[in-house]
Amino acid sequence: MTVEQSKKDKIMVIGVVLAVLLGPIILNPFGAGYPDLLQKFVIYGIFAIGFNILFGLTGYLSFGHAAFLGVGSYSAVWMFKLLSMNIVPAIILAMVISGLFALLIGFIALRRSGIYFSILTLAFAQMSYNLAYSVLTPITNGETGLQILHGDPRVLDAAVEDGALPVTNLFGLNMNATADVSLLGMDIQFNAGYYICGLIMIVAFYIALRLFRSPFGMMLKAIKTNQNRLNFTGVNSRPYTLTAFVISGIYAGLAGGLLACTDPLAGAERMQWTASGEVVLMTILGGAGTMLGPILGAGVIKYFENIFSAYNESELMDVFSFLPHWLQELVVSVSSLFVGEGWHLTLGVLFMLIVIFLPGGLMEGFNRLVKLARGGYRKDGASASAAGKVTAE
Amino acid sequence: MSSILKVQGINKHFGGLHALNNVNLDVEQGKVHAIIGPNGAGKSTLLNCFIGRLTPDTGTVDFDGTSLIGLKPHEINQTGVSRVFQTPEIFTELTLLENVMIPALAKRDGAFKPSLWSSMAGETEIRDQAMNALSEVNMGGKAGMTAASLSRGDKRRLELAMALVQNPKLLLLDEPTAGMARADTNATIDLLKTISGKGLTMVIIEHDMHVVFSLAEKISVLAQGTVIVEDLPEKIKGHPKVQEAYLGGAHL
Incomplete structure (x- = not known):
């Protein structure tokens, strides 16, 4: 809240902007510089930022946020089918519908707190998932998933249609447009879809930052610490939690809409409980309640999902080819459990290590490193009283 | 009367x-x-x-x-009506200043006001009120500390500041x-006397x-x-x- 804080915030925003702009270059050496994965980084980043507004600030753990992601995707694809391949109306509808959906679910689920709230959200999400598979097939196209077809009306740009399926675009700029540039000896792909999603993530991040620093955010933090006390302080906590729930639902819907913008199809599996669990993992892994943690967590999980799952045994043999033959086989047979289909195992181990040793997530580890690098390991009390002096003055 | x-x-x-x-x-x-x-x-x-x-x-x-x-x-x-609880009920993860700013905000903004876009840093008036209330209970110097680190007696005084800032x-x-050292008890009595003197x-x-x-x-x-x-x-x-x-x- 002090001058120091606002300076830190500025650095943080600049950092995020730079990371997004330079993403394709920075991540190239890690094998993650291709558009498809980069898009996932920023889109799931938005999802996790939104989830963190609810979970990180109020402590309400929703296990059904994937429902909003799915609703966002379906809404966006319907917009592509009915109106136009332009992503703007699709994104707007995705946010509106998911917001309304969150209002409904939040209104009911927020009557309870703690584990009961989590179970209610989980139940609602699973209900949506099953409905999408069964009763709602006319809207969701069931198991096949909803996709764009030649025969769709597309009122606004039906005229431009030719043989191939139309491409999602932003006022004519195709989402899949990619410029291949040779830079620093690397083959860098600058993709339009990635930069559009990235810019939206920057805006989403900035809005979340403002929320965190606002009186509204302060009330949400108070709810997390002692909701009962807040009520006795004259604050009606229910509308605060509901607002936070709806905002995070809109973020999830936006992420779902963007997923459809980069790849115009929507399936029910996007709403499944594993997808809801994934965003919880992202937030906790990165650091719940921190600004950068959720983005970091989303990046790490999507990286593991895409990179580790791509490895197979023969590639591992190459990696460990420097070892003597008998050792090589042993190492490969053990480590192959952790790649390919087994990437979940790697993620599980990583998650356990983080929760046990760094309860504050990757951000806590990062902060510890910064402290170490600055030389002195200051006790919490010392830094707190130093902060006190700043505020008191 | x-x-x-x-x-x-x-x-x-x-x-x-x-x-x-x-x-x-x-x-x-x-x-x-x-x-x-x-x-x-x-x-x-x-x-x-x-x-x-x-x-x-x-x-x-x-x-x-x-x-x-x-x-x-x-x-x-x-x-x-403001209340000071028997067992301290405070926002342990927040700073003392934030603990007192919350009831001050509740007093000014009512039970619900989603000020999503304004900044806590811009709430200078509320901050001043909170600082005054903290100084009244003799805790102005600890404003930036996390409330969880307070002793029980200090938590009680913080609660008092949270009530007083609302000018109930x-x-x-x-x-x-309860839970205060004798000197703190006497200081609290004096404080309460002053407050009651104001009506x-x-x-x-x-x-x-x-x-x-x-x-x-x-x-x-x-x-x-x-x-x-x-x-x-x-x-x-x-x-x-x-x-x-x-x-x-x-x-x-």
């Missing part, structure tokens, strides 16, 4: 226990009214009925012309000095007779859920019924 809080015919049962039995209470505007009584007499239960934590089975609680029965806790607070019409104090009405529950007799202008003695005596402090001291309630009828 007009009464600001009028309590009539309160009954409250917990299963078979008749915790409050036809309790009447009249708190006069601007006075310090103490409620004393042995353990289990129903003092805290009575206070919980004022703030909406409990709903009495029968009876009325009228505050400044408004009935408090059936109102939610935040609605009762918004009518101008009625302050309910549940054992405000703030207080209802105070207290075990420490030193505190009660230094502050109270009227005392109600509660025993087994009923008010057995209500009188001026000097008349309470030697009252036979009071001695009986405290000492179980063993005459001295």
